[in-house]
Amino acid sequence: MKLKRFALLLVTLLWAGGCASDRQIIDQANNMHGGLKPAVITDARLANYLQRMGQRIIDVAQEMDRAHYGPDAHRSEDPKWMFQSRMQFHFVNSQTLNAFTTGGEHMYIYTKLFQTCKTEDELAAVVAHEYAHVYGRHVHKGMNRQYAMFGGAAALGAAGYALGGKDHGKEYGLAFLGAGLVAGKFIGMGFTRGDEGEADEMGFDFYTRAGWDPRRFGDFFQRMVDMGYDKGPEFLSDHPSLKSRKATADQRAAELPPQARSWRRPNVAPPEEFAALQKYSIDLGKRMPSDKSLEGAQKILAALPRSCLTPAVHEDQKQARQQLVNDVEREKQLQKKKKKD
Numbered sequence: 001m002k003l004k005r006f007a008l009l010l011v012t013l014l015w016a017g018g019c020a021s022d023r024q025i026i027d028q029a030n031n032m033h034g035g036l037k038p039a040v041i042t043d044a045r046l047a048n049y050l051q052r053m054g055q056r057i058i059d060v061a062q063e064m065d066r067a068h069y070g071p072d073a074h075r076s077e078d079p080k081w082m083f084q085s086r087m088q089f090h091f092v093n094s095q096t097l098n099a100f101t102t103g104g105e106h107m108y109i110y111t112k113l114f115q116t117c118k119t120e121d122e123l124a125a126v127v128a129h130e131y132a133h134v135y136g137r138h139v140h141k142g143m144n145r146q147y148a149m150f151g152g153a154a155a156l157g158a159a160g161y162a163l164g165g166k167d168h169g170k171e172y173g174l175a176f177l178g179a180g181l182v183a184g185k186f187i188g189m190g191f192t193r194g195d196e197g198e199a200d201e202m203g204f205d206f207y208t209r210a211g212w213d214p215r216r217f218g219d220f221f222q223r224m225v226d227m228g229y230d231k232g233p234e235f236l237s238d239h240p241s242l243k244s245r246k247a248t249a250d251q252r253a254a255e256l257p258p259q260a261r262s263w264r265r266p267n268v269a270p271p272e273e274f275a276a277l278q279k280y281s282i283d284l285g286k287r288m289p290s291d292k293s294l295e296g297a298q299k300i301l302a303a304l305p306r307s308c309l310t311p312a313v314h315e316d317q318k319q320a321r322q323q324l325v326n327d328v329e330r331e332k333q334l335q336k337k338k339k340k341d
Contacts, residue, residue, distance in 0.1 A: 020143035022077045028143065029104025032300075036108070039297035041091040043284055049277055050109060050127070052268050053120075054089035056210040057128050058082075061135055064209065070202060073137040081105075082134060089127060093285045093294075094301045096316065097229075101130045103139025110301065111281050116223065120267045120274045121216035128210070129203035136202060138195040191305070193240055200245055204252050211265025214256055218249030299323055 033040075041047060062083040064070070086105045094110040101107040107130040109123070117123045133139065191199070208214045221242045224230065230242040240248075269277060288294065302320035 020140040022081065022140075025137075025139055025143060026081070026104035029102040029106050029139075032102045033106050035300055036090075036092060036297050038291075038293040039092040039094060039301060041093055041111070041281070041284065041288075046091050046277065046281055046284070049269060050089045050091055053124055053127055054087070054107070054131065056265075056268070057124075057131050057206045058087055060209045061131065061206050064205070069205070071136055071198065073140070074135055076137065079135075087134075089130075091281065092297075092301055093288050094298055096298075096302045098301070098304065098306050099126045099130050100301075100304050101133050101139065103134060103137075103143075107131060107134065108301070111285055114281060115278050117220065117278075118223070119216065119219070119271070120269055121212050122220040122223065124210070124212045124267075125203065125207055125217045125220055128207035129199050132199040132202035132206060133191065133195065135206075136195070136198050138191050138199065141192070141195065196245075197240055200240075200248065201252075204249060208253075208256065208260060209263055211263055212267070213264070214253040214260065215250075217253065218246040221246040221249065 065074070065079060065083070068075075087107075088105055089107050089109065091114060092108050092110055095112050096110055097112045097116060098110045099108060099113055100110075107127070109127065109130075113126065114123060117126075204214070204217050207217055224242045225246065267274070299320050302316055303324055304317075306314065306317065
């Protein structure tokens, strides 16, 4: 019955053209946020700091929206929701070096990334990049790719039915379907090379107009290069190389008009305060209770694509994805045992 309901859902999506709407993206993001919430840092000192940074970017983006800035996808639906107070930037307690948005009203900065930044400018560049993914509706494209993956998951379910035969078809079909959906959900959320390049371009514009130093936008890319993250040939990756992104950022900074100097504003936190906030986040992370819900949230955070950082799929990312698939299988076995008992 579950597989039949899923097949009906898939047919409905394909009949609708497989095109994600703003409402679908917002709902998906809110659902995902429920799973990530145990890792979200709600401490007022850190949360308010990050939200103040994000609000500077949102305010500038709203001004640029009035001037019809951005790709056609930005104007495919009314973008007013992107500038409202519900837009939230979250620090999440994770030792994974990443930042990611699930679209809708949520953007996540991992504490490992925050603690790796040398300056607020580096952090602001990442925050602007993540917001640019929302502004450009890149998550919509990712959801459309997921529809195709859902079709693949349904095919796995059908294969399970065939393999299980009359006696075990339902059992095998649901297990194959669950594993396919879990793997597809996280792999399909990744952005393409074009999405990342566009988010860099728009992120640079938001960052610069919001008052941070344009010469520093590419610094975090360089930091990742220095740490050895720029691995693998670029033509095989769905991300542009970090080295090329750094070079492009420097070129954009050099080509800014003279009036760009008037856009500069003081950082939200002076250098001493920024360093203190980083240390505070380390201490706070150690005090967060490590229960099953937090463990599950951190597993999801590790499984998500490394949105704006590295082209490679890292070993911990592969392991986290496999663990999620294993969790689905284990739950199915438990449910099967309960039915027998």
